[in-house]
Amino acid sequence: MNLCQICGEEEATIKTIDIVNNVKSERHICEACYNKQGLSQPFSVPNISDFVKLTPTSAQIDLQGLGELVKGLTNPKPEPTVPNIVCENCGNSLEEFHKRGVVGCPADYDLFCEEIEALVSRLHGATEHVGKVPREIEAERARQHRAKQLCADLECAINEERYEEAAGLRDRIAALTHDSDSPLHETSRRDRDEHAG
Amino acid sequence: MLDDRFSSGSGEWLGPNGPDNDVVISTRIRLARNIRGHKMPWRSNQCERQEVEAKLKSGIADSQIIPEGAYWSIDDLSETERRLLVERHLISPELAKGRGSRGVIFAPTENLSIMTNEEDHLRIQGIHRGLQLEETWRVTNQIDSVLESRLPFAVSSRWGYLTACPTNVGTGLRVSVMLHLPVLVHTDQIKKVHTAASRVGLVVRGLYGEGTKASGDFYQISNQVTLGRDEVQILRDVRTMVLKIIEWERGLRKLVMQQDRVTMEDRAWRALGTLQYARKMNSEETMQHLSSVRLGINLEILHDLGQERINDLFLYTQPAHLQVLRGAPSDPEERDISRARLIREWLA
Ligand SMILES: [Zn+2]
């Protein structure tokens, strides 16, 4: 007996085929897991693009109305009804992204932001990265975090009418924001601070 | 042409005496990275891929991360050589299928390989014997940090590392531990592994990816989630699960040896006998018998048989290795005969 590749408990009775980047991969899963994925038509061939279509964003629902949404859920090969967006950089379109489930260039992540968000929240259960980033970005992150803290301090100072302190805080925030176009600048200044401390 | 290093021996990661080697074969970690301002490989034409490949090659060369490694362009390798590298886990089947401006550079120890223009511009892979999550991560992470100072990686502060497929976005990290679980399979409890793994967002696959039945009782366990969890958490999730599976497998081995020792002995000796005397042997059967012999060695039923030789046989009985070693014809029956002869000689 072949076990379901999702739950590993039930017998796999359904074969699904994902086509990602022209590479086909098969999965054998049970009926319960199949239904859980919202793929209600057995023996159709869902792929990652159907995954995207099954989780339309609120904007799309407004655009298409509820009837269209229901059609999208039951029709295994729905026609694209969303206005097609095309990336200026790579020529990849939203339609193409739906079809293949891969982006054409890094900029597509911003361009197809809503679709990506719907997809990754299903895939990963999260929509925000935590963990390693290149040092340059890390410095930028640290600066933003610092600026945020100082802003909170500033608000506090103003509320409590400590105006002299507030002025100082304002200058420090301005300095941080000013530096932001030059990440290297920030790094070298942090190095100085470390030497001084 | 690859050199003839491949006609004997295997990568360091397949060697004996790795941590928890009785159950864990190897630990593999890969990072997916792309270069800012360039199209993904699938979207690029030959000219654009060539430009990216050149950038990557000089970035890798300048950073001196694999000084003893040569860069192999996929186009310069024969079909057999490409398959050979897949069998050694140095390149992915996907890279082997591609043409034009893609390739690989790997360390002579085979502990480290970097693929260019695969699904992503860059795939950095570290692989070590036994369970070595921290060490494998340390090395792979270090390579990534060195490369990031020479190559502008595509990153956003919200999505993390931007990958061609959103299944890898965020950390771009895939941790895979290859396990040998003959007694969990024998006692029909492998579904316990599937259930437990899927509950914590991990996936269990066979030796060669998506198939339902794992070949020779080998299973790969890896993370699916790459976004919203950092590298330390992902490593910890995999570690926790793998330690649990090791405990189950060991517990069952002990139990079966107490309650039904003779069945285990019979299985090991029968497999060894078949390997030593058979005249025709296909891949699947070979894997099954080698698995039983490997178990027999770990249960101290079989002595005087080096783990190393058995590990090498796992590799050299696969089609491309057999062909390089024996010039075996592509006819399946001829190959099965050639395979059986190789095994007989190595075990004589
Ligand atoms: Zn299931």
Ligand SMILES: [Zn+2]
């Ligand atoms: Zn694009």
